[in-house]
Amino acid sequence: xxxxxxxxxxxxxxxxxxxxxxxxxxxxxxxxxxxxxxxxxxxxxxxxxxxxxxxxxxxxxxxxxxxxxxxxxxxxxxxxxxxxxxxxxxxxxxxxxxxxxxxxxxxxxxxxxxxxxxxxxxxxxxxxxxxxxxxxxxxxxxxxxxxxxxxxxxxxxxxxxxxxxxxxxxxxxxxxxxxxxxxxxxxxxxxxxxxxxxxxxxxxxxxxxxxxxxxxxxxxxxxxxxxxxxxxxxxxxxxxxxxxxxxxxxxxxxxxxxxxxxxxxxxxxxxxxxxxxxxxxxxxxxxxxxxxxxxxxxxxxxxxxxxxxxxxxxxxxxxxxxxxxxxxxxxxxxxxxxxxxxxxxxxxxxxxxxxxxxxxxxxxxxxxxxxxxxxxxxxxxxxxxxxxxxxxxxxxxxxxxxxxxxxxxxxxxxxxxxxxxxxxxxxxxxxxxxxxxxxxxxxxxxxxxxxxxxxxxxxxxxxxxxxxxxxxxxxxxxxxxxxxxxxxxxxxxxxxxxxxxxxxxxxxxxxxxxxxxxxxxxxxxxxxxxxxxxxxxxxxxxxxxxxxxxxxxxxxxxxxxxxxxxxxxxxx
Numbered sequence: 001x002x003x004x005x006x007x008x009x010x011x012x013x014x015x016x017x018x019x020x021x022x023x024x025x026x027x028x029x030x031x032x033x034x035x036x037x038x039x040x041x042x043x044x045x046x047x048x049x050x051x052x053x054x055x056x057x058x059x060x061x062x063x064x065x066x067x068x069x070x071x072x073x074x075x076x077x078x079x080x081x082x083x084x085x086x087x088x089x090x091x092x093x094x095x096x097x098x099x100x101x102x103x104x105x106x107x108x109x110x111x112x113x114x115x116x117x118x119x120x121x122x123x124x125x126x127x128x129x130x131x132x133x134x135x136x137x138x139x140x141x142x143x144x145x146x147x148x149x150x151x152x153x154x155x156x157x158x159x160x161x162x163x164x165x166x167x168x169x170x171x172x173x174x175x176x177x178x179x180x181x182x183x184x185x186x187x188x189x190x191x192x193x194x195x196x197x198x199x200x201x202x203x204x205x206x207x208x209x210x211x212x213x214x215x216x217x218x219x220x221x222x223x224x225x226x227x228x229x230x231x232x233x234x235x236x237x238x239x240x241x242x243x244x245x246x247x248x249x250x251x252x253x254x255x256x257x258x259x260x261x262x263x264x265x266x267x268x269x270x271x272x273x274x275x276x277x278x279x280x281x282x283x284x285x286x287x288x289x290x291x292x293x294x295x296x297x298x299x300x301x302x303x304x305x306x307x308x309x310x311x312x313x314x315x316x317x318x319x320x321x322x323x324x325x326x327x328x329x330x331x332x333x334x335x336x337x338x339x340x341x342x343x344x345x346x347x348x349x350x351x352x353x354x355x356x357x358x359x360x361x362x363x364x365x366x367x368x369x370x371x372x373x374x375x376x377x378x379x380x381x382x383x384x385x386x387x388x389x390x391x392x393x394x395x396x397x398x399x400x401x402x403x404x405x406x407x408x409x410x411x412x413x414x415x416x417x418x419x420x421x422x423x424x425x426x427x428x429x430x431x432x433x434x435x436x437x438x439x440x441x442x443x444x445x446x447x448x449x450x451x452x453x454x455x456x457x458x459x460x461x462x463x464x465x466x467x468x469x470x471x472x473x474x475x476x477x478x479x480x481x482x483x484x485x486x487x488x489x490x491x492x493x494x495x496x497x498x499x500x501x502x503x504x505x506x507x508x509x510x511x512x513x514x515x516x517x518x519x520x521x522x523x524x525x526x527x528x529x530x531x532x533x534x535x536x537x538x539x540x541x542x543x544x545x546x547x548x549x550x551x552x553x554x555x556x557x558x559x560x561x562x563x564x565x566x567x568x569x570x571x572x
Contacts, residue, residue: 014040017303019273022119023549024536025309026251027556033264035564040266045115047269050252054242056090084112086123091240106459110500118252123240126216127547128168130159130179135544142387145435145542146512149522158554166249170214178374184219186212191358192396192423193371199484213372216249237366272451276322284531291451305531312537316441316508317456332526342439342460343543345502346431349470349493351477353486355423362398370395375545386468388432391545396425429473432545435507506540524559531572535559
């Protein structure tokens with residue numbers, strides 16, 4: 001990868017610019033360079049090279065100063081970042097510190113960020129499920145948001161394309177609401193998960209399926225993965241540290257090195273994008289204005305096509321800040337919709353239970369995946385008093401039965417005995433939230449960040465639909481667990497837990513058929529600025545219940561290949 005230290009306009013001019021190097025930005029870089037375009041990739045954070053810059057990847061538990069836990073000082077200084085499940089002593093260097101990148105919460109919202117080359121692809125949860133046509137049909141059917149300009153048939157070939165390259169493990173389940181993909185061998189369910197799966201098949205005649213999760217892990221690498229320099233997943237479950245084996249998909253181990261091999265990619269870390277430059281005479285964007293993260297020096301870079309992949313909220317921020325005489329309210333924002341109709345996944349609630357059987361078996365080793373309950377509410381028709389639905393993770397483990405009543409040597413002995421108790425299962429809900437005009441991000445009129453860019457104001461919260469969905473999750477899962485013979489069933493909900501910890505924020509620059517009601521067309525181009533594409537979470541019209549990253553990858557690959565084709569036809 002080459003780095004920039006240049007002054008001339010010619011040397012600052014590229015065929016394409018990609019803003020962001022995370023999951024979608026990495027795919028944009030791969031496809032644009034693969035199409036022969038000289039591509040500049042801008043990343044606001046520091047460089048992180050695969051393997052070389054994973055400092056804790058091989059660190060043993062006893063080598064951590066604080067037992068892999070975050071210190072009180074860190075938690076006090078970073079209450080938002082500390083709430084993320086993956087942020088521990090072994091990975092805190094990949095998480096944005098609260099004070100260094102301020103934003104304004106009009107409503108409580110935990111914005112989890114990873115500012116480095118690779119972005120959050122280093123720390124993501126790696127769940128990868130396709131959407132079905134039922135998911136794309138949701139807005140048109142119930143009237144919330146706007147109709148998607150694409151359907152499953154448009155994106156299905158691109159799902160296959162990215163699945164083969166990224167490496168997705170899963171099972172062919174034959175479910176209409178969760179299409180099968182190009183899978184590597186699946187992980188194995190535990191005996192209790194298999195039991196629950198069988199019970200659901202009997203009790204609900206297949207209407208509430210349980211499957212092994214689908215995830216971006218190389219259970220059996222194929223030649224394309226070896227060509228990337230990646231190896232089989234070792235089931236270490238230390239993924240948040242960065243995987244030196246490349247066993248799970250990340251931009252750092254996969255798409256960015258692939259793009260670099262073309263000789264067409266220039267990567268510029270420490271580059272905070274201030275705005276996109278609009279050329280009124282040409283009627284299109286001409287480039288990107290960048291502030292050096294360290295020196296604060298401002299530099300303009302130019303290109304014929306620009307891909308915005310800064311992650312949902314930052315992409316909205318950049319576009320809102322990209323003002324001109326033509327677009328005084330933000331790039332492409334003739335209809336006033338930029339930054340509106342935000343949505344997320346509701347991860348607020350969980351349920352747990354115990355099972356008293358299978359006491360002659362336990363698990364050995366680790367598994368970087370769990371079972372998965374696909375959405376079964378309101379899939380084929382509206383059947384509840386809330387819109388859309390929820391999916392859920394489902395995991396299990398043997399409990400440790402320890403006697404903590406003793407003291408001294410007796411206590412030490414009892415703690416070391418590791419007597420196994422009952423099986424414990426837990427499930428977390430992933431509920432689809434409804435994009436609403438009142439769910440917004442906007443720029444503050446006076447407060448700025450350390451680079452002089454307006455701070456983002458976030459006004460996103462739960463609504464009555466979310467509360468009804470939580471109630472249904474509790475009731476449905478309690479019924480399902482009870483029918484299967486589970487005991488000690490307990491629901492857990494914290495209404496004060498803010499949105500954001502799902503790290504699945506979407507919307508603000510939504511796709512649609514009508515320029516009056518949407519920002520982007522079916523190819524992810526701005527309706528009124530055709531050489532700017534948005535293909536990260538900001539482009540999403542609705543959220544479905546599935547983990548979104550696979551869909552971001554497929555949408556990006558599709559749009560980037562279209563952009564290459566249009567450039568070769570001289571339409572861009």
